[in-house]
Amino acid sequence: MSTLHSSQAPAGRRPTNPLTRFGAKRLAAAVLAIVCAAFVLEASSYPYMDWLGPGSGFFPMWVGSLCLLAALGMLIFGSSPAGNPPLPTDGEADLAEDRTLARMRIGGTIVILVLTGFALQPIGFNIAAAAMITALLLLYGTRPVIAVLAGLVGAPAVFFLFAALHVRLPVGPLGF
Amino acid sequence: MDSTFGLWVQGISAALEPSNLLFAFVGCIIGTLVGVLPGLGPAAAMAILIPFTYDLGPVPAIVMLSAIYFGTQYGGTITSVLVNVPGESTSVVTCLDGHPMAKSGRAGAALGIAAIGSLFAGLVGTFLLMVLALPLSSLALRFGPVEMFALLVVGLSLVMSFRGGSLLAAFAMTMIGLMLGLVGLDPVQGAPRFTFGNHNLFDGVQLVPVIMGLFGISELLASLEERSPQPITRKITSLLPFKEERKDAALAITRGTGVGFALGIIPGMAGIVPTFMAYALEKRVSKHPERFGHGAIEGVASAEASNNAHAQASMVPLLTLGIPGTATLAVMMGAFMINGITPGPFLFVDHPEIVWTVIGSFIVGNVVLFILNFPLVHVWVQILRIPSRYLHVAILIFCLLGAFTLRNNTFDVMVMIAFGVLGYIFKKLDWPTVPLVIAIILGPLLERALRQSLELSDGDASVFVTTPVSAGLLGLAFLVVAVSVLSGLRPVKRLSSRFSNPAGKADQKP
Amino acid sequence: MQALKTLRLIAPLAVSLAAMALAIVPASAQAEYPNQSIRLIVPFSAGGGTDLGARLVAEDLERTLGVSVVVENLPGAGSQLGLTELANAPADGYTIGAVNQPAFDTIILVPERQAAFDIDSFDYLINHVAEPLIIAVLPESPYQDLGQLVADVAARPGELRVATSGLLTPEHLAQLQLERVADSRLRIAHFNGASESMTQFRGGRTDIAFTTSSFLEGLRPLAILSPERSPALPDIPTAVEQGYPDLVMVSTRGFAVPDGVPAPVLEKLRAAFAEVASSPEHQARAAASNLSVEVIAGEDYDAYVRANHEAARPLVELAQRPRN
Incomplete structure (x- = not known):
């Protein structure tokens, strides 16, 4: 019973997470405060009241100001630890040992997504998606042969699935 | 009443037409399939699957969408039980007892009772929806912008009041949601606000990419940090609970259904609240509360029943007033509108055949899902064995396409990625994203309703207190805020502290 | 690292493919119009009234012109996104767009919307559907x-x-x-x-x-x-x-191409659209979908669009003024 309990206790995970450290939360609150301040500033350029009542600047002003207050509150008092019921974790789901690898994967995934998003219309879905599948799988550590194969098979498969559903995906200048 | 009954029969038989039945089957299968994928909750799963309904025409599209809706929910349950990864906040409660059950070799019973509970709650919930929908919709016709404004104020006050986590963070997230909802052409003069001259923002921040980013991409990014959790893939033998558990489980299902439906009618009441309340209720009435958190079947039963009853009940404000109460329903509403159907009281008057087919399809969807799951549960388990990197890539491709095909617009893809990154950061900060999404939905409705009220009253703001319904609702909202501020949210805090240490009590008395 | 390597391999490949494609297109465009598929931009969602009409036209147009006409829905900002795309498309007759009045007028006439086009950015082909209030x-x-x-x-x-x-x-x-x-x-x-x-x-x-x-x-x-x-x-x-x-006040739906399409191409398109929209068979199908076809072709449509635009101007100004 005791082993079950210790493996389920979620507390052990939190301190290892850099973002939940006090400083990171305050940094986030500060960023939010700046965003809110800019929002309020922009809102002040819209008419606050008009002939009927609240104008187009009314809600933005109030919402922005309240958010600014909340952000300042978190900056000063810190946001109290979450009461969100943490999951009973399994122990196996601990952080990957190599945190740099994890960060590289996250960063790489975002970059690949952005590149694919921008490439979708100019070069067409098939090429963009094949490249995306191959690149992502390589990033996640699949063998190159398999990654390339998955890209070459996967992209057209999705394309034809959508075509069968009468959803036209962008094609490149070569017509595929 | 006779004519109402006729409408019910019509709706159910329309949903039972062979072609619609086929769409219900397909919807259940792909819904469960996508819902099973770890880290993909119903809202994100629905968003991904919208393109599949573009070309179907209104009725089949809706039949398929509601099947997908129930499918994704059940798929999420499977993942919660076997992998301990909840697709969305409500499934957390299912994890609490479902996963321990699976670890002790009773995954089948957990999934079985979840399916039975969902079916019961789904059928009872749909029945209540049928009974309530028509009278409520005729009431809703008398519901003008004044009353709508007051109801939305109640909804938003609830969003901020019922939440886990830091008081300030939840408040800030609600405000961030409202701020995002203000982007676009304003409802007053039609002038752009906060668009930075970008025409893509004139219609506001598109909800579907936001939801896919916050609930799909961010989960995926977070999971890249962890070793993929190992699903429990021991062979599932029996889907039925032990004989001596059955009575308790049945009672738990009944109570869960009641709690889920009663609270689900209120717009803005996220599913997490009734689910936790139902769970807490079970723990309180149980003769063996110490079993909770270690595989109590009542825990799974009540959580799943209240979850599904809530899903049905939240259809009431959607269909009668056009207010989507949850992120998943907002996606569903978007899909309705893509198919040319605007939820609201008008729907009952002008397209009763569509409404009743929708409601009929809920019954069919629930039953089809139930029937499908018994033979297919082994297949779903197999999917969890596919190496997670292939699943990740598939999810990313479908998210990308879901965001893009919405308006054939690259900008929306970038919005999705941006919210994926933001959602990841929010996750790390423990800032809750559900209030943000609900606020994005309700905020613009609130501003419009206020403006419309004043336009119709010629600037006379006293209408909000001289209209009885509105005065009553505003009073209620005031009470909600007052109570939650004064009590420091004691009930919720108590609840969450209990869950943060689920095994606490059990240690003293193993 | 492996991923970076792959990207380095893929990027030049993609660039060269794109370059090849760009080299091919102009060459083929020199033959007689039309010899490749035509893009029909619908600046509203699929399933709406405009989309319905445009798809009916596209179907019949394919037969008349002998090339495929692909409907592309680019909804957003009350048709501003799709019309911006249309205005920026090459004026070669291979991109056509659906234009709704008065939605089109108000986008141009409200200065805050910073429209990237005006009434002269398009050549008008034909009016298809008219819906009076x-x-x-x-x-x-x-x-x-x-x-x-x-x-x-x-x-x-x-x-x-x-x-x-x-x-x-x-x-x-x-x-x-x-x-x-x-x-x-x-x-x-x-x-x-x-x-x-x-x-x-x-x-x-x-x-x-x-x-x-x-x-x-x-x-x-x-x-x-x-x-x-x-x-x-x-x-x-x-x-x-x-x-x-x-x-x-009649809301109308017609078709336009970016300004500057060569005269022979414009004539060919106008003739093809007129042939399609005037056919009784087409009008019967449109009527079945609750669309009342009202054909105003060629130069007449151009004049009609401009007259409507001028009629909308004082109303939009009135709407922008504070009212009391």
């Missing part, structure tokens, strides 16, 4: 004709309530016309779409309905705002014949 009341209303309504609006400024399906929609513009005609003021409330605004009317929160033929059931129509009576609704008198020549 109808002023209607409930059967128990005291108004028997438009005259009584206008008199009451004039007598009670700021009292009568109306709903639009959005800011600067045809309903809104028509209500502004009514205000001008009666020299009075209405309480105008803006809703999201026609079904919402009609919900307000049915719920008794507005007094006059500005609507279209599909919402007429159970209402008493007072006037149709087309220049002449509609063939589909011959019993509804026009506002013009009731003595109000300034009450005309």
Whole structure:
């Protein structure tokens, strides 16, 4: 019973997470405060009241100001630890040992997504998606042969699935 | 009443037409399939699957969408039980007892009772929806912008009041949601606000990419940090609970259904609240509360029943007033509108055949899902064995396409990625994203309703207190805020502290 | 690291493929028009009225022109996104767009919207569908004709309530016309779409309905705002014949190409569209989908678009002014 309990206790995970450290939360609150301040500033350029009542600047002003207050509150008092019921974790789901690898994967995934998003219309879905599948799988550590194969098979498969559903995906200048 | 009954029969038989039945089957299968994928909750799963309904025409599209809706929910349950990864906040409660059950070799019973509970709650919930929908919709016709404004104020006050986590963070997230909802052409003069001259923002921040980013991409990014959790893939033998558990489980299902439906009618009441309340209720009435958190079947039963009853009940404000109460329903509403159907009281008057087919399809969807799951549960388990990197890539491709095909617009893809990154950061900060999404939905409705009220009253703001319904609702909202501020949210805090240490009590008395 | 390596391999490949493609396209475009597929931009969502009409046209156009016509929905910002894409497309006749008036006019005429195009950015091909607005009341209303309504609006400024399906929609513009005609003021409330605004009317929160033929059931129509009576609704008198020549509001859907398309291509397109839209078989299919086809072809359409645009200008200015 005791082993079950210790493996389920979620507390052990939190301190290892850099973002939940006090400083990171305050940094986030500060960023939010700046965003809110800019929002309020922009809102002040819209008419606050008009002939009927609240104008187009009314809600933005109030919402922005309240958010600014909340952000300042978190900056000063810190946001109290979450009461969100943490999951009973399994122990196996601990952080990957190599945190740099994890960060590289996250960063790489975002970059690949952005590149694919921008490439979708100019070069067409098939090429963009094949490249995306191959690149992502390589990033996640699949063998190159398999990654390339998955890209070459996967992209057209999705394309034809959508075509069968009468959803036209962008094609490149070569017509595929 | 006779004519109402006729409408019910019509709706159910329309949903039972062979072609619609086929769409219900397909919807259940792909819904469960996508819902099973770890880290993909119903809202994100629905968003991904919208393109599949573009070309179907209104009725089949809706039949398929509601099947997908129930499918994704059940798929999420499977993942919660076997992998301990909840697709969305409500499934957390299912994890609490479902996963321990699976670890002790009773995954089948957990999934079985979840399916039975969902079916019961789904059928009872749909029945209540049928009974309530028509009278409520005729009431809703008398519901003008004044009353709508007051109801939305109640909804938003609830969003901020019922939440886990830091008081300030939840408040800030609600405000961030409202701020995002203000982007676009304003409802007053039609002038752009906060668009930075970008025409893509004139219609506001598109909800579907936001939801896919916050609930799909961010989960995926977070999971890249962890070793993929190992699903429990021991062979599932029996889907039925032990004989001596059955009575308790049945009672738990009944109570869960009641709690889920009663609270689900209120717009803005996220599913997490009734689910936790139902769970807490079970723990309180149980003769063996110490079993909770270690595989109590009542825990799974009540959580799943209240979850599904809530899903049905939240259809009431959607269909009668056009207010989507949850992120998943907002996606569903978007899909309705893509198919040319605007939820609201008008729907009952002008397209009763569509409404009743929708409601009929809920019954069919629930039953089809139930029937499908018994033979297919082994297949779903197999999917969890596919190496997670292939699943990740598939999810990313479908998210990308879901965001893009919405308006054939690259900008929306970038919005999705941006919210994926933001959602990841929010996750790390423990800032809750559900209030943000609900606020994005309700905020613009609130501003419009206020403006419309004043336009119709010629600037006379006293209408909000001289209209009885509105005065009553505003009073209620005031009470909600007052109570939650004064009590420091004691009930919720108590609840969450209990869950943060689920095994606490059990240690003293193993 | 492996990923970076792959990217380094893939990027030049993609670039060279794109370059090859670019080299091919102009060469093929030199042959006789049309010899490749045509893009038909619909600046509204799939499934809406504009999309429906455009898809009908595209189907028939494929047969007439002998190349495929691919409908591409680019909704957003009340057609501004799709029209921007159309205005920026090459003027070679291979990109066509659907244009709705008055939505198109209001985008151009509201300065805050910073439209990247104006009325001269396009060459106009043909008008396809015309939907006149109808002023209607409930059967128990005291108004028997438009005259009584206008008199009451004039007598009670700021009292009568109306709903639009959005800011600067045809309903809104028509209500502004009514205000001008009666020299009075209405309480105008803006809703999201026609079904919402009609919900307000049915719920008794507005007094006059500005609507279209599909919402007429159970209402008493007072006037149709087309220049002449509609063939589909011959019993509804026009506002013009009731003595109000300034009450005309028809929302129209036509087709346009980016400005500067070579004259022979433009002529060919105009002829093809006219042939398609004038065929009885096409009009019958459109009627089955509740679309009333009203063909205004070529130069006539160009003049029509410009006249409508000028008519919308003072109304948009009126809408922008503070009201009291």
